Amino acid sequence: MQKIxxxxxxxxxxxxxYVGSLEKKGILTVSSAEIAEGVNGSPAQVRKDLAYFGEFGTRGVGYNVESLNQQIIKILGLSIRWNVVIIGAGNLGSALTQYKGFQNRGFNTLAVFDNDVNKVGLKISGVPIYPIDRLEEFVKKENIQIGIVAVPFQYAQEVVDRLVKAGIKAVLNFAPCVISVPSQVEIRNVDLTVNLEILTFNMGANKF
Amino acid sequence: MQKIxxxxxxxxxxxxxYVGSLEKKGILTVSSAEIAEGVNGSPAQVRKDLAYFGEFGTRGVGYNVESLNQQIIKILGLSIRWNVVIIGAGNLGSALTQYKGFQNRGFNTLAVFDNDVNKVGLKISGVPIYPIDRLEEFVKKENIQIGIVAVPFQYAQEVVDRLVKAGIKAVLNFAPCVISVPSQVEIRNVDLTVNLEILTFNMGANKF
Known part of the structure; x- marks a missing residue:
């Protein structure tokens, strides 16, 4: 398959x-134009994106909603449920623990880790906060595949190194710094400040 | 200037x-190699990135820390303070309101807006929660340039339309949907779930 x-x-x-929301409403077929409208995209873009994975649709009829969603879910690697830990029980870590967008897509947050003794033992919406010392043991025992890092940037590389040693497969890093991982570990950085500063750059770009 | x-x-x-943190420590000069090490990047990349904006450094001496940081701050549009509102006082909106990464870079969150009467009148770390009805009036009166949208996706386009009508210049959207804005308004989407699903796709990509 070509690189996507x-x-x-x-x-x-x-x-x-979007297609999942149609499925819940009992809708059976959907056209690329309807998908495009539902997500504020263009029909040509929808068709092009879906074409990477072969022909799902039937001309004039559209896509079977259930089958299309199952195929995309499979492509995205979401046919299985993923076990997740979140490191950092601050504002951002707490918000991510309660973020329904993750739960709805099959991501199970099993625990949050923090080094603050005042937080350890508490729960965030039912998810326990454990001491950071137990991170490696827990990741191994519970076969955690994904770690979400929401600690101050000074601690982020160390936390990721510990996750990697414990066998984590992927890291979503919110700490505002660049993190090194071995090539077999997937990493994505979501730097909230970078996103704001790209906006302010673009607003001012015409001044140069 | 070429497109960056x-x-x-x-x-x-x-x-x-990173350079700002050196400046606070009283450090006067820094080399591209030192910046690279500080941010886990490569010296060649640092030099290439900075070269877009002309020559800041002196060969063999490096960059003047204060002057380099001032230049980058200016390029990023951060010489002025930006007034921000956050729409949505849920978990994510609350976390963003308290996010020190924004405050540290000169973003002033003046208010949070929500349609929940139980939240209106409360404060999040000193920032007042106002009723959504007051959004347009506040944006105009306080000359707000940036709106951060952290509402459920069903309401996101409507909220952005209201911000645009009130004269907002840029939107950082956390709602998991595509938002339309007029061409003069800058927008960036941070879809947290997309970021996790790109990870799970990459983890499974070798199975296709």
């Missing part, structure tokens, strides 16, 4: 959530 | 925070 652009993967994730 | 890749802008934001 990351932007396409991102849009598939959006299409899938 | 968005990835470069993102890295400038990271460099700037």
């Amino acid at each position: 652009p990351e932007a396409t993967i991102g849009r598939l994730s959006v299409y899938s959530r | 890749p968005e990835a470069t802008i993102g890295r400038l934001s990271v460099y700037s925070r």
